[in-house]
Amino acid sequence: MPFATWMELLEYARWAPSPHNIQAWLFRLESEDRATLMYNPQRLLPGTDPTGRFTAVGFGLLNETLSIAAAPLGLDVVFDYLGVPLDVNATGPQPYATMTLVKRARPESLPRQLILDRRTSRLPYHDVPVSPEVLTELSSVAATFGHVLEFSTDPKQVGWVVRLNADTMFFDMSDPVARNEVGSWIRYSRREADRKADGLAAYAMLFPGLMMKLFVRCNWLFRIPGIYYLVRALYERTMRGTRTVAWLSGDFDTPESWHRAGRMLGRLWLTMTRHGVYLHPFGSVITNKTSHARMTDHFANAEREHDLWLLVRLGHSNLPPQAQRLTVEQLLVR
Ligand SMILES: Cc1cc2nc3c(=O)[nH]c(=O)nc-3n(C[C@H](O)[C@H](O)[C@H](O)COP(=O)(O)O)c2cc1C
CATH class of the missing domain: 3.40.109 (NADH Oxidase)
Known part of the structure; x- marks a missing residue:
């Protein structure tokens, strides 16, 4: 399958959390080891997050998720932010960062299954403090x-x-x-x-x-x-x-x-x-x-x-x- 590694990693990345679950991210796969992370201007929060800071936090969460997902393959994902502000008035997908797959330099202690298990809990809690x-x-x-x-x-x-x-x-x-x-x-x-x-x-x-x-x-x-x-x-x-x-x-x-x-x-x-x-x-x-x-x-x-x-x-x-x-x-x- 073309871009098999990216496709495997994106199956994990899509579970990254974002404010209001906006999932403002899009991906353009360029080659086996390069992709462009794009944002969807229609999925931003101009009213409550006008500077885009929480949306950018979401992209950072995505970055860490991808890095952890790549670890069992001996790989890491390097993000290079393109320095563009999130523009709510832009039309169509906009480039935000480049993503490069590189050989992993440091060990990863978190198993990637955690990405699939993680959830926000708005339920009542069990009346026990965190240890x-x-x-x-x-x-x-x-x-x-x-x-x-x-x-x-x-x-x-x-x-x-x-x-x-x-x-x-x-x-x-x-x-x-x-x-x-x-x-x-x-x-x-x-x-x-x-x-x-x-x-x-x-x-x-x-x-x-x-x-x-x-x-x-x-x-x-x-x-x-x-x-x-x-x-x-x-x-x-x-x-x-x-x-x-x-x-x-x-x-x-x-x-x-x-x-x-x-x-x-x-x-x-x-x-x-x-x-x-x-x-x-x-x-x-x-x-x-x-x-x-x-x-x-x-x-x-x-x-x-x-x-x-x-x-x-x-x-x-x-x-x-x-x-x-x-x-x-x-x-x-x-
Ligand atoms: C930066 C950030 C801020 C968030 N703020 C709130 C919040 O104020 N209230 C809330 O209920 N959930 C908040 N969330 C949780 C998201 O709504 C949640 O991650 C998203 O709906 C996806 O659900 P999941 O985490 O269960 O996968 C926030 C998440 C992020 C990443």
Whole structure:
């Protein structure tokens, strides 16, 4: 088969996580060892991620996923970023980086099966904190990339983080720009989720599709105090059993640094998967300026060198539903 190695690697790469499951990546296979990573301008998030930093984190996650997938073949994948900003007004697939298959120089400790096992868990967690040994290992993974992972198992801090995320969700959904953008990525029915194989499926968000549709289309309803408190309580209930929260800081100022942060997050997430720990990123706490400022104030630390760029909860849960993905065939640019 032509491009057999690329096709094998892309079968893993397509499972890389991206914000709202946008899967903005496309691939043009040039030769047996070279390919162009492209982005689809129609799959960007101009409203909630105008600089493209979280989308770039997604490309970094893809990079790390490909590198881990290539390890059993004795290969590695080198990305060369082309220095182009993500342009929402561009027409058609746009080159973003070149990818070269090279002989592997360093051993890989993570088995690639983890890529297929990893999932976001928005389920209630099992009321057990993540073990100190695992947290120490996770901090050292972050440190390898120059990032700092801080965490807390203090119920007061956990409660504060869960409430901040809920505040952010309700605030974002009352803002027309965020609501319309997030709403365009929600897949309300199982049928729509199966057909589009992307976005935020209601079944993966653990909310009935009809309720999510009302939330997006008739948001005023959810600002009526009684309804607001009821739905908010229901939402916070989905986070019950959370005993560990964590936040990340590190260089996050340039497209190259967003990519590197994504590589770090990819390795961090798969390390969690190896230990049976699930992750639920609260990315919207960062993209929402007010929530980001509240978080920065709350976790202020004069010794911290860089700003916080991600807040998460992590823990043990039942097996979460699987978010779908586009096929490799759909991701190829001919
Ligand atoms: C940078 C980044 C930010 C994310 N932020 C959120 C978030 O705010 N809330 C949430 O529920 N999921 C968040 N996610 C999880 C994605 O929605 C999830 O990875 C995607 O839907 C694919 O699902 P999977 O991880 O189960 O494969 C984020 C993921 C990434 C990579």
